[in-house]
Amino acid sequence: MADRAWVDRYWEDGFAFVRGVFSRPQVAELGGYFDDILAQAAGLRAVTRRGLAEFRVVPIGGLPTLKFAKWAASLHSGLDHFRTSPELLSLAFAVLGPDLRQITNQMHWKNPADEVSFQMHQDCTFRKPDAAYRNLSRSFMQIAIAVDACTAANGCLQFVLGSHREAKQLLTGGYEGWEGNAANRSVLERFPEPVLAVMEPGDVAIWNAYTIHGSQPNRTRHSRRLYINGFARAADCDHGVRVTEDGKPLALAWGPETRWDVVEER
Numbered sequence: 001m002a003d004r005a006w007v008d009r010y011w012e013d014g015f016a017f018v019r020g021v022f023s024r025p026q027v028a029e030l031g032g033y034f035d036d037i038l039a040q041a042a043g044l045r046a047v048t049r050r051g052l053a054e055f056r057v058v059p060i061g062g063l064p065t066l067k068f069a070k071w072a073a074s075l076h077s078g079l080d081h082f083r084t085s086p087e088l089l090s091l092a093f094a095v096l097g098p099d100l101r102q103i104t105n106q107m108h109w110k111n112p113a114d115e116v117s118f119q120m121h122q123d124c125t126f127r128k129p130d131a132a133y134r135n136l137s138r139s140f141m142q143i144a145i146a147v148d149a150c151t152a153a154n155g156c157l158q159f160v161l162g163s164h165r166e167a168k169q170l171l172t173g174g175y176e177g178w179e180g181n182a183a184n185r186s187v188l189e190r191f192p193e194p195v196l197a198v199m200e201p202g203d204v205a206i207w208n209a210y211t212i213h214g215s216q217p218n219r220t221r222h223s224r225r226l227y228i229n230g231f232a233r234a235a236d237c238d239h240g241v242r243v244t245e246d247g248k249p250l251a252l253a254w255g256p257e258t259r260w261d262v263v264e265e266r
Helices: 005-013 024-040 077-083 086-096 178-188
Strands: 015-018 048-050 053-060 063-070 100-110 118-121 140-146 157-159 204-208 213-215 224-233 241-245
Touching (some): 005 015, 086 204, 086 241, 100 140, 178 213
Antiparallel strands (some): 048 053, 053 063, 100 241, 140 224, 157 213
């Protein structure tokens, strides 16, 4: 963590990779938690909510498919521990400071032959309303932990270099699937070819709210899993839950007054 070169890369490129943040034993532990949540989703045929948690089951090729799970940390103490781990929070502190809110908590699977993909999109599209996200280009970041090796063949993330610099929404649509890129071809052609987020288990990818990113389907016989947590500087954000105060983690708590983004596939 002492090497701050990744922070400079983040601001310059709109994304950065930090290698070896989590140890192999930690990653194996996290992988077990993914298995726990996948088992809970077995048999679901549509989007299903359990308290704060949401199992995003959508039809792909006519089959109900778990595309991702939101806020499973509210159901699972192990996942809750990882979202507030010193390894993860130290990265957020380096960019946003010690007082944070958490906006996203997502588990992403790409299992063999499930055809899960995400069209190129920007997270700013979903950080609404604008009044709830002040100074968005410098006050919000996503952090993804690689649970499995991430490669071009298994649908690793792809980031468009420098696409954050205009600090505005450039793309239309949501995040449905890779085929959705056709609607934004003229914009995407303005930029260089995406950078592939090739990672080993325990590596971390970090990106800006305005950075264009997406991912293709997994074409291998092995899973590709990511644990994604999104943080915002508390003073600049009204949504989500407080996760730290003066650098100290807080227990996960929410209620009727908690405001969340409305994020649906469109």
